[in-house]
Amino acid sequence: MAVNYASKYASEIAKRFTANSFVKPNTSGKLDFTGVKTVRMYQLMTVPENNYKRSGSNRYGDPQDINDVVLEYTMERDKSFAGVVDKGDAKDQTIQNKAGQWLNQQIREQSTPNADKYYFRKVANFGHCAKVTEAPKKNTILDMFADAQVWFDNHLVPTDGRIAYIPASMFKLIVTSDAFFSLEKLGTKALTKGDMGELYGFRTIKVPDTYLPKNCYFLCVHKSATELPYKISESNMHKDAPGISGALIEGRYYYDAFVRGEKADAVYAACAQSAVIEDVEIGGSSGAVTLTCASAKLIKYTTDGSDPRFSANAMIATSGGSLNIESGTTVRAVGLAYAQWGNNNTDEGKFPGAVVEQTIA
Structure with missing residues (x-):
């Protein structure tokens, strides 16, 4: 007999994924993949302004067709897992509890980190890649964040909802820099709690060094600019499957990461120039x-x-x-x-x- 965990625990699994993810709570969540793997959106193209003419024909300028552009997003990451919970106890309830605990751990230790790492890799490839001529140092790292702020300001990215993902090694450079620690209250808080709060208008999130792609020093995004849709497609528990004393748990899920095309300027990756x-x-x-x-x-x-x-x-x-x-x-x-x-x-x-x-x- 198989218990369908996808239908029974889908909402709970989604909550666990979100709770354990550095990224998921800070994405738009507005691409609706309900029942499908591909979503198409239409972006209207604007036309240049003209100087109004007070005489003659076409006083507003030559009319131009208003065109739209099709933006297509498809979830392509299709992953699976399988594990066995040994019977050990004849009680079905015990097996189901162990299966649920294992599934939670599988999501926390495998599915969520892999999705986050994929998000950083893909998003860094679809925004603005700022060329950094030299690896950040204590006396240069804050200037690099100031450059990110200038980019966001110049591209009219809203100030509310700006986020900076900072690898642990970069976080260390920031909190040990003289310029940062001279801000007495902010520097003390960072050293005692490992929390920087906001930096140049970006809410900072510290992530493990291994999460961001190689040669990417930090990543700044606006919450509305990126997506990380995640779906449990199938998750079943098979009791006493052939050759197994206990429960065989099999799961399949798919996800992807996207930069919204109309908001690509709200993604800034500081990358090695080379x-x-x-x-x-x-x-x-x-x-x-x-x-x-x-x-x-x-x-x-x-x-x-x-x-x-x-x-x-x-x-x-x-x-x-x-x-x-x-x-x-x-x-x-x-x-x-x-x-x-x-x-x-x-x-x-x-x-x-x-x-x-x-x-x-």
């Missing part, structure tokens, strides 16, 4: 446009004004190859550090360049 690939160079002219980025594993581009990192209309280009694009078209392109995202990604520790654009002559 780990960030160069920006795409857009060259040529009408009918023979070239996109060049030798170190990129993949070049994506769009011709409808949308962000190639997120748009369902994005196309793939070969570095140096010729593209038949008409004059007057605005090309946006980005060089990515991976050939495809997912389990086949072998480029952890590398990050994409900036999205560049150019109107073709």
Whole structure:
């Protein structure tokens, strides 16, 4: 007989995952994957403003079509686990209690850390990668956070809801720096409780060094900009399965991490300059446009004004190859550090360049 833990304990499992995650409570949670693994959203594109003309026709300027861009999000991380709770006691209630305890521990020690680490890897690849020329030191780390604040301010990211994920080693540099400790109350609190509160307007969350990807020193996000949907697809307890004295517990869940395309500027990863690939160079002219980025594993581009990192209309280009694009078209392109995202990604520790654009002559 099998007890379906997915239906019986799904809400409790979700609570446990959220409670144990550094990330889940600080994400938007507004992408609705109910009953599906893929969600499509539509983003309207704005048009430039004109100077109003007091005479003649088209006083407001030439009307332009208002287009929308399709943003597609698909959960692709499909994971499973299996464990055995030995009978040890003939009471069914005891077996069920042990199975529940084991499932809770499995989520806390395996599922949750793996999802958090994946979140940091993926999010760092889909926001702004700031090039840091030298590894942070006690006398430079606070200036780097000030740069993150400037980026958020310049891109009109709301001040409420800003979050900074700081690895333990970076936290140490901050709290032992003279500039930080000179703020008497804040410095004393950090040393006694390991809590920095806010730093340059960011609510700080300390995470293990192994959570952030290699060559990423810290990650700043706005709560509304990222998602970490997580679903228990299947979790069953099989009593007295063949060859087992006790209960066989099998589980399957899927999840993914996303940066919301319309809010990508609200993600800031401080990365080693050597780990960030160069920006795409857009060259040529009408009918023979070239996109060049030798170190990129993949070049994506769009011709409808949308962000190639997120748009369902994005196309793939070969570095140096010729593209038949008409004059007057605005090309946006980005060089990515991976050939495809997912389990086949072998480029952890590398990050994409900036999205560049150019109107073709």
